[in-house]
Amino acid sequence: MEQKKWGIIGGGIMGLNLAHQLIRRGHQVTLFEGAPDLGGLVSSWKLGELKWDKFYHVILLSDFRTRNMLKELGLEDQIKWVETKTGFYIDGKLHSMSNSIEFLKFPALGLVDKLRLALTILYASKIKDWKRLEHIPVTSWLRKWSGKNTYDKVWLPLLRAKLGSSYQRTSAVFIWATIKRMYGARESGLKKEMFGYLPGGYKRIIEAVKQNLLTEGVIIKTNHQATEIRSSFSGLPSVTFANGYLEEFDQVIVTLPSGLASEICQELSENEKLKLNQIEYLGVICVAVLLNRSISPFYVTNITDTWVPFTGVIEMTALIDKEYFSGLSLIYLPKYLSPEDPLFVKSDDEIRECFTATLIKMFPELTNENIKFSGVARAKHVMTVLNKGYSDNLPEIKTSIPGVYIVNSAHITDGTLNVNETIKIAESKLKEIIREGNF
Ligand SMILES: Cc1cc2nc3c(=O)[nH]c(=O)nc-3n(C[C@H](O)[C@H](O)[C@H](O)COP(=O)(O)OP(=O)(O)OC[C@H]3O[C@@H](n4cnc5c(N)ncnc54)[C@H](O)[C@@H]3O)c2cc1C
Missing domain, CATH: 1.10.3110 (protoporphyrinogen ix oxidase, domain 3)
Known part of the structure; x- marks a missing residue:
């Protein structure tokens, strides 16, 4: 097998996994991430003095690929498994459904x-x-x-x-x-619901993944936002970045959401662009709140009352030990919505006020005094809408630009969006690329 020079665009779970697989096959790999840190949707941020995942993440017992990734990093035996409870908020009342x-x-x-x-x-x-x-x-x-x-x-x-x-x-x-x-997530039938987390959260996982990739020889370039991918005079794909950097590769794999991938690959045919752009995405706005008290025993509270502006209440500290949050309770209030939804143009303050006021209305024993921190995280392209005939309308991963492939979570056709499914796609699609290109 001839060693090839690969460029991976996007340093989320998909890009990180592809880089790991390719370097282990003996190729040269450079991974580019637009943000200052790796991780994408699993990246962390500051909650006051604390640092934790921007969005809520758990590991399921059945997440064998995620667990295998942690095993390779020597972290799997440190996952804490906890039996969790689920609640329902219906007609202004909280019910346990565990x-x-x-x-x-x-x-x-x-x-x-x-x-x-x-x-x-x-x-x-x-x-x-x-x-x-x-x-x-x-x-x-x-x-x-x-x-x-x-x-x-x-x-x-x-x-x-x-x-x-x-x-x-x-x-x-x-x-x-x-x-x-x-x-x-349940051990058997409708019995126990077990969720896992790694102390330190995904920040710790991504740091370990990064160190492992560097040791394996992957070149990692953060703060490198790809703006254009085109065929160079030599016929190889060349990538231009917002900071003026440019590099040519034998093969490039783009892991960005489909619309963004289409934007930077202007040489794609109209049909390819159409297929990429017609994939419908949902985004998320997620308010994280630190409280000096817990509000329920439930990890997830599903909400059926339509006046509540968020999708559910995720009480992370019903799962994760409060010792990691200086004794405070961490609550996430997510809302899934179209990237064009007017809520995306609202300021953080407006969203924070609206969501926290609703939380206080739902849990009347809460007051503003209990809120020690609140912050708003947003992502416009999170998961695709599995519409009619979805898998039949997906574009090919091999594009008409020689050496350029687009592999992203839009290829999850028979699962929900999660880290385990993302790794599954990275593994299966890379196999196809390797087989087809004889790399
Ligand atoms: C609210 C929420 C809750 C979730 N809960 C769970 C859970 O409990 N369990 C679970 O397993 N999974 C969960 N997930 C799903 C999980 O986060 C995703 O499956 C996974 O992170 C997707 O990784 P990805 O690499 O495909 O995408 P992304 O993480 O979106 O990665 C794409 C990367 O590309 C970068 N990028 C974008 N444009 C450019 C550019 N032009 N140039 C260079 N880089 C660029 C981005 O910055 C990003 O880092 C959750 C997700 C959300 C949003």
């Missing part, structure tokens, strides 16, 4: 509706042929299996919360993949 007995006591639904809901989840968890679900709208699939009442009271508010208005264009693959992943 085991079968609580499910049976759940007041929002009658016994028949509950039975249909349980059977829907069980049935979904058994489905293997997900491709046929791509052509069924999630709305009709859920209405069919759970019934109108459960759909109106539980599923519809949850779909709106997780997908904004794009739930209307989403196929049943979304709910199947979500149920499949949550089923994997």
Whole structure:
């Protein structure tokens, strides 16, 4: 095998994993990240004096690839596994929905509706042929299996919360993949829900990944935002960066969200650009709050009340020991929305005020005095909307620009967005690239 010179654009989990695989195959690899630090969506930020993930992250027992990455870094045995609880906020009240007995006591639904809901989840968890679900709208699939009442009271508010208005264009693959992943979080059936985290959070993981890549010989260039990728006179792909740097490679893999990839690869055909640009993304605005008290025993509280501007309440310290946060409670308030949503142009102060005022309304024992820190994190391109026939409309990873490939999380066709699925795509797509190019 001939050694090739590879450039990887994007230093998130996808780019980091691709760099690791390629250097182990004996190639030369340079990884470029536009931001000052590696990590992308798993990167960390300052919460007052503390540093933790910008967005909430947990590891599931079934996340074998994520666990394997940690094993290679010598960190897997340090994951802390915790049994967590799930809550529902319905009609202004908080309910626990963490085991079968609580499910049976759940007041929002009658016994028949509950039975249909349980059977829907069980049935979904058994489905293997997900491709046929791509052509069924999630709305009709859920209405069919759970019934109108459960759909109106539980599923519809949850779909709106997780997908904004794009739930209307989403196929049943979304709910199947979500149920499949949550089923994997439970030891068996509807019993215990186990989530894991590494003390130090993803900051520690990314630091270990970075050190490992440097030791392996990967060149890492942060603060390098790619602005253009084109064929040079020699026929090889050349990448230009916002800071004026330019480099030529044998092969380049772009891991950016599809629309951004299309923007910097202007030599793509109109058809390729069309395919990349028609992939619909959802972004997230996520307010992180540090409180001097906890608000619930639940890691996740799903919200069905439509007046609440965020999707759920994630009480990170229901999972992570408070000792890592100087005894404070860390709460995330995420809202998933279209990148064009007007909330994206609102100031941090406006968003913070709106979200924290709502939290106080939901948990009346809270006051502003309890809030020790709040900050707003945003990402415009987080996950793709799995719409009708999604996998059939995806662009090829090999582009018409010689030596240029686009591999990103849009290639997750039968799963939810998470680190484990991202690594799975990195592994399977690199195999295809290597096989096809005989590298
Ligand atoms: C709110 C939230 C909660 C989540 N919870 C979980 C969870 O509990 N468990 C889990 O496993 N996963 C979770 N995830 C998903 C996980 O974060 C993603 O699957 C993963 O980080 C995606 O990595 P990526 O490399 O594909 O994308 P990204 O992280 O978006 O990486 C792309 C990188 O490209 C860089 N870039 C962009 N433009 C340029 C340019 N022009 N030049 C150079 N670089 C550029 C970006 O800065 C970024 O670093 C969550 C995500 C979010 C947003």
